[in-house]
Amino acid sequence: MAAISRDDVAHLAKLARIDMSDVELDHLAKEMDVILGAVARVQEVAGVDVPATSHPIPVNNVFRVDVVKPSLTSQEALSGAPAQSEDRFKVPQILGEE
Amino acid sequence: MTTIKSTAAQMADALAAGSITSVELTQQHLDQIERVDSAVHAFLYVDKEGALEQANAVDVKRKQGDLLSPLAGVPLALKDVMAQKGIPTTCGSKMLEGWRPPYDATVVTKLKNAGVVILGKTNMDEFAMGSSTENSAYGPTHNPWDLTRIPGGSGGGSAAAIAAFEAPLAIGTDTGGSIRQPAAVTGTVGVKPTYGGVSRYGLIAFSSSLDQAGPCARTVLDAALLHEVIAGHDQRDSTSINAPVPQVVKAAKKLDVKGLKIGVVKELGGEGFQAGVLNRFHESLDALVEAGAEIVEVSCPTFDYALAAYYLIAPSECSSNLARFDSMRYGIRIGDDGSRSAEEVMNLTRHEGFGPEVKRRIILGTYALSSGYYDAYYGSAQKVRTLLMRDFSAAFQLADVLVSPTAPTTAFKIGQNDNDPLAMYLNDIATIPVNMAGIGGMSLPSGLADEDGLPAGFQIMSPAMKDDLMYQVGGTLEAALLSRWGAPLLSQAPVLAGK
Numbered sequence: 001m002a003a004i005s006r007d008d009v010a011h012l013a014k015l016a017r018i019d020m021s022d023v024e025l026d027h028l029a030k031e032m033d034v035i036l037g038a039v040a041r042v043q044e045v046a047g048v049d050v051p052a053t054s055h056p057i058p059v060n061n062v063f064r065v066d067v068v069k070p071s072l073t074s075q076e077a078l079s080g081a082p083a084q085s086e087d088r089f090k091v092p093q094i095l096g097e098e
Numbered sequence: 099m100t101t102i103k104s105t106a107a108q109m110a111d112a113l114a115a116g117s118i119t120s121v122e123l124t125q126q127h128l129d130q131i132e133r134v135d136s137a138v139h140a141f142l143y144v145d146k147e148g149a150l151e152q153a154n155a156v157d158v159k160r161k162q163g164d165l166l167s168p169l170a171g172v173p174l175a176l177k178d179v180m181a182q183k184g185i186p187t188t189c190g191s192k193m194l195e196g197w198r199p200p201y202d203a204t205v206v207t208k209l210k211n212a213g214v215v216i217l218g219k220t221n222m223d224e225f226a227m228g229s230s231t232e233n234s235a236y237g238p239t240h241n242p243w244d245l246t247r248i249p250g251g252s253g254g255g256s257a258a259a260i261a262a263f264e265a266p267l268a269i270g271t272d273t274g275g276s277i278r279q280p281a282a283v284t285g286t287v288g289v290k291p292t293y294g295g296v297s298r299y300g301l302i303a304f305s306s307s308l309d310q311a312g313p314c315a316r317t318v319l320d321a322a323l324l325h326e327v328i329a330g331h332d333q334r335d336s337t338s339i340n341a342p343v344p345q346v347v348k349a350a351k352k353l354d355v356k357g358l359k360i361g362v363v364k365e366l367g368g369e370g371f372q373a374g375v376l377n378r379f380h381e382s383l384d385a386l387v388e389a390g391a392e393i394v395e396v397s398c399p400t401f402d403y404a405l406a407a408y409y410l411i412a413p414s415e416c417s418s419n420l421a422r423f424d425s426m427r428y429g430i431r432i433g434d435d436g437s438r439s440a441e442e443v444m445n446l447t448r449h450e451g452f453g454p455e456v457k458r459r460i461i462l463g464t465y466a467l468s469s470g471y472y473d474a475y476y477g478s479a480q481k482v483r484t485l486l487m488r489d490f491s492a493a494f495q496l497a498d499v500l501v502s503p504t505a506p507t508t509a510f511k512i513g514q515n516d517n518d519p520l521a522m523y524l525n526d527i528a529t530i531p532v533n534m535a536g537i538g539g540m541s542l543p544s545g546l547a548d549e550d551g552l553p554a555g556f557q558i559m560s561p562a563m564k565d566d567l568m569y570q571v572g573g574t575l576e577a578a579l580l581s582r583w584g585a586p587l588l589s590q591a592p593v594l595a596g597k
Contacts, residue, residue, distance in 0.1 A: 019449035052480035056536020080428030
């Protein structure tokens with residue numbers, strides 16, 4: 001039995017906010033099944049007594065003194081925006097019609 | 099006479115001696131790009147005007163007698179994963195087509211401060227995901243040794259630019275081998291410094307716990323000179339290590355390995371490795387023994403699981419990192435006709451903007467991080483990471499550095515692995531453990547494989563923040579091989595006629 005179905009992949013694509021065509025979904029479902037079969041072997045050696053490592057070096061919060069430093073102007077920050085209005089990013093509607 | 103075939107160190111000396119100006123040197127490289135890049139396609143953008151301006155500024159300072167950094171006036175190619183203010187930066191993706199960053203990456207700031215001349219941006223697999231540069235949205239880069247073959251990836255553009263004498267130096271980034279594997283298959287030198295050794299600020303993130311920028315060059319000394327320019331603590335990168343930069347230039351000049359113990363990793367070099375690649379690897383070991391090193395065999399049993407763990411950790415981190423490409427603040431936006439919601443526009447943009455490999459990895463990572471599968475996949479992979487680090491610690495008890503072939507094969511044909519992602523992933527089998535443990539890794543040419551006459555790479559791995567050790571061993575091996583060959587390996591590469 002496949003480890004992952006076409007419907008599962010469609011759900012993942014929705015979670016990842018990527019529209020996918022039927023052809024893409026068919027193809028990816030097959031590939032994902034093969035890839036997951038190959039990577040699942042990590043479970044063979046991952047014993048309960050082995051601690052997890054998320055980072056190769058210890059990661060701690062790094063603080064600096066809370067002083068204002070030069071930074072991008074709003075025009076610089078907006079320079080790559082697909083759309084802008086009144087010194088702000090302009091985005092498509094987030095809530096539905098009133 | 100200084101030519102595009104000189105080393106960066108020779109160019110720096112000639113500039114300091116006044117026998118060539120940076121404008122002349124930069125123009126020579128722009129001419130070479132003009133001649134060959136239609137065939138190689140190493141560059142996505144060439145900044146002719148900007149490069150000549152930077153070069154002129156260095157020449158003026160030198161005339162005034164200003165104190166200049168060692169590489170001042172030497173040209174360099176920058177991987178398109180690095181933000182450079184005002185210069186198109188695409189990361190090999192349609193998603194960022196037309197974007198010009200409003201700021202410089204720390205690496206770029208350091209290069210500019212050192213007077214290094216940035217020629218342009220180099221091609222790469224989209225968002226640095228790939229081992230062949232075929233995943234670039236702007237078409238593949240061709241290997242200067244054989245234009246029908248891949249130059250490695252993801253930093254194939256940087257490696258090819260160096261090998262085709264379009265630049266003496268380049269910047270790469272290495273998440274699972276993206277500096278070292280391209281170096282191996284193009285007959286050049288590439289170094290992944292210790293994680294945290296070079297700032298990641300302004301490096302477009304793929305997998306933040308693995309990504310590391312580093313130098314690409316034609317010699318070990320040239321790589322070391324560039325390493326010292328870009329390395330060092332940065333307040334803007336919270337994972338940057340606050341410690342002195344290892345003295346890699348001094349180490350590269352040592353040319354002595356007497357008394358050093360070199361550990362051959364048993365697990366890297368058996369099945370799946372091309373015979374010609376292994377032959378050159380063993381010859382290189384012999385050269386190191388002749389130079390006075392002691393060879394020991396070490397075993398790292400978890401390495402057999404490194405690839406599987408990598409293909410869970412890297413996609414997981416990428417699925418999170420690439421969420422920032424939401425079409426709201428920068429990059430392309432598709433389908434915003436007033437009728438669609440932000441979410442619909444986002445979904446359409448990500449459908450259009452991302453290529454197949456990037457989508458594959460985002461979906462894989464989303465799966466590995468989803469509740470119900472998290473422990474079995476991402477959690478287990480993190481445990482494998484612990485075991486890999488334990489393997490390295492034990493091996494470094496027995497040896498000062500570890501070695502292996504860099505990549506299992508020489509450059510393959512463009513298109514060969516198109517429909518087999520797993521076969522493609524195997525290219526990084528020997529380079530991935532280094533990223534997982536955050537240690538240093540270098541690839542330098544070991545010669546040409548018997549079967550196909552294409553370059554093979556020799557990998558040296560050094561403990562964290564002991565990057566100087568790999569430069570010491572690499573510099574010594576390079577000198578020993580050079581005296582056998584009589585001339586640099588790249589002098590055997592076919593001459594590119596250009597178009």
